[in-house]
Amino acid sequence: MSAPEAPIRVLLVEDNDVYRDSLVYLLGARGELEVVGAEGTGEGAIRRARELDPDVSVVDFRLPDIDGGAVAASLESPVVFLSASAGEAEYDAASSAGAALVRKDEGLDALVGAIRSAAGR
Secondary structure: OOOOOOOOOEEEEOHHHHHHHHHHHHHHHHOOOEEEEEEEEHHHHHHHHHHHHHOOEEEOOOOOOOOOHHHHOOOOOOEEEOOOOOOHHHHHHHHHOOOEEEEHHHHHHHHHHHHHHOOOO
């Protein structure tokens, strides 16, 4: 019998406090995921990613200090972009970063699926 896989370690980067806290709770309720950090700014995300070494970083494309594309370029982990309204700029940035893009209205299952895929599971 093989041992169960370790949870996917996720860094969540979202500037909306209520949405971020909700995602921390909802993602953490999934046994296959562990939210190891949550940040509201791109600079904070870059710093925390160096400390935490997450398996996947979920990054809101529009952050108050730097855009998600710049954050993704600074991270070593695979990235899943979140966007309330995905336009050409968001899809181009996701494509350039080799990242998935999930619209916030797609729901939790779409986000979890993108996280799994980014982690190679």
